[in-house]
Amino acid sequence: MPAVRVSPRIAPGAVFRVPAKATLLDHTSILKTFENRWKVPALRARDSTASDINAVLTLSAARTDDALQGVVVPVTAAQAPGADQPSHLQKVHAALVAKLPVPDRHGGTHPTMPPLGTGDDYTAYIHARTNAWKASRGGKTCCANRDEPVSVRTELCSPRT
Numbered sequence: 260m261p262a263v264r265v266s267p268r269i270a271p272g273a274v275f276r277v278p279a280k281a282t283l284l285d286h287t288s289i290l291k292t293f294e295n296r297w298k299v300p301a302l303r304a305r306d307s308t309a310s311d312i313n314a315v316l317t318l319s320a321a322r323t324d325d326a327l328q329g330v331v332v333p334v335t336a337a338q339a340p341g342a343d344q345p346s347h348l349q350k351v352h353a354a355l356v357a358k359l360p361v362p363d364r365h366g367g368t369h370p371t372m373p374p375l376g377t378g379d380d381y382t383a384y385i386h387a388r389t390n391a392w393k394a395s396r397g398g399k400t401c402c403a404n405r406d407e408p409v410s411v412r413t414e415l416c417s418p419r420t
Contacts, residue, residue, distance in 0.1 A: 264312065267321035275315040282310040292316075349381040356385050359392040 262284065264275070277283055287309040294301055294311075301307035345353075357372040375381050 264315060266316060267323075268316040268318045270317055271322070271324070271326070273315060273317070275312070277310065282308070284310055284312060288312050343377045343379075345375065345378040345381040349378055349385070352385050353381050353388075356388040356392070359388060360395070361388060361391045362395050 287306040288311055290302065290306040291309040291311040292313055293299060294306065295313060353372060353375065358370050360368040360370075362368060373384065375384055
């Protein structure tokens, strides 16, 4: 299993490969290493038969160098593609809250979702619709958040006439 192991007892730039015909490493290899180093009994049969990672811990004393010296974090001024697009979860959440029975200004429960474009539009709609549903059930006031887009507030928070 590919893994990154970080320890002050691993030599800089070390690459460790499991010897041929050895038991492959997995998550229980960490447990096996603790068990071997500190003479702790195995928790289960799986970790009792696992390979440990002692072979990669080659340094007898911990390193004191700065492992991140010279590392430069890449930075970009460009926005990630699709960053303003709604996620699948937002779309599903909005579709579900659209079905909440919220009385509209005409006295119906109006489950039609307005056109939404960005992730922020979806988030605002989800919050406004949920708040309007809570208010219709005697919960908190639906227009407590005045930061929501006017189109969402107007549709969901207008008093019934």
